[in-house]
Amino acid sequence: MELTKELLEKLALLPSGNVADSNPNGGVMDPEIRPLDPTLHLIGRAVTVDCAPGDNLALHQGIEAAGEGDVLVFDCKGYKKGGHFGDMMANACQVKGIAGVIINGSCRDAEDIRALKFPVYARALCPAHTVKETLARINVPVCVGDVTVYPGDLIFGDCDGVVVIHKEDEDSVIPKALEKFEYEKEVIRRLRAGESTMSVYGFDKLVAAKQK
Numbered sequence: 001m002e003l004t005k006e007l008l009e010k011l012a013l014l015p016s017g018n019v020a021d022s023n024p025n026g027g028v029m030d031p032e033i034r035p036l037d038p039t040l041h042l043i044g045r046a047v048t049v050d051c052a053p054g055d056n057l058a059l060h061q062g063i064e065a066a067g068e069g070d071v072l073v074f075d076c077k078g079y080k081k082g083g084h085f086g087d088m089m090a091n092a093c094q095v096k097g098i099a100g101v102i103i104n105g106s107c108r109d110a111e112d113i114r115a116l117k118f119p120v121y122a123r124a125l126c127p128a129h130t131v132k133e134t135l136a137r138i139n140v141p142v143c144v145g146d147v148t149v150y151p152g153d154l155i156f157g158d159c160d161g162v163v164v165i166h167k168e169d170e171d172s173v174i175p176k177a178l179e180k181f182e183y184e185k186e187v188i189r190r191l192r193a194g195e196s197t198m199s200v201y202g203f204d205k206l207v208a209a210k211q212k
Contacts, residue, residue: 001154001170003045003069011156011174012041014181019156019163022176027164029145033102035121035159036110042119042157044071044099046149046164050137053079053105056089058136063089065138068097071155075142076105080124083108090118102155102162104144121162 001007020028035042047070049062054076062072072093076084085101087109093101100119106126107113113120139151147164149155154165154174165173190200198204 001174003043003154007174008043010178011043014156014177016156016158016160016163018177018180018184019165019173022173022180023163023165024169024173025166027147027166029102029147029162029164031161032123033104033121033145033162034123035119035157036107037114037117037119038159040100040117040119040158042071042100042102042121042155042162044069044155046071046073046151046153046155048073048139048142048149048151049075050140050142051076051084051105052134053077054082054084054130055132055134056082056084056130057132057134059084059089060132061136062138063092063096063098065136066093066096066098069099071099072101073142073144073149073155074101074103074105075144076103078104078123080106081126082106082128082130083126084130085120085122087112087116090116090120094118100155100157102144102157104142119157121157 047066051058066072084105085107090113103122106124107122108127110125141150152167154170156163
């Protein structure tokens with residue numbers, strides 16, 4: 001599936017819940033991986049980077065390897081005691097047109113990164129330094145937030161969290177998510193007109209059947 005400008009604009013309207021509900025694998029990352037700025041959406045294809053915890057040399061290599069529209073997925077093994085990613089790196093990513101960053105670990109310079117309006121998701125914030133010793137393994141499968149991410153997977157993030165859509169599933173997941181979004185607009189119209197969730201969703205019939 002080509003991520004055209006038109007499609008990206010449509011996807012930016014979707015809540016992550018619509019995507020997760022339409023994804024056969026769920027693909028929802030551990031909720032501890034949170035956005036620095038919950039007002040931003042994150043959509044793009046994964047460039048995965050296997051990193052050593054407390055070492056950010058691999059992150060610099062990942063930034064060099066990624067291209068416009070990509071989402072960098074850094075597996076720092078959940079390490080929270082070092083600022084793997086900061087505002088200098090965020091600036092470098094933004095200049096290259098990288099769509100955003102997910103860090104299975106901690107980052108720093110959150111205030112400056114928020115000012116850039118650049119999407120970053122991380123497990124924690126920590127100002128501590130990191131070393132630069134271990135080389136990256138780029139575009140290999142990584143496990144981030146209990147989800148295996150493969151190179152080229154579609155990454156979707158918003159204020160609620162991150163959903164990973166495997167490339168082989170996206171042709172079915174995306175249309176279902178867009179359809180669900182349109183359906184929910186009609187549900188909201190009916191609710192605002194005075195109907196209850198019990199009647200709109202047919203839960204009144206479900207309850208009646210269970211009470212027999």
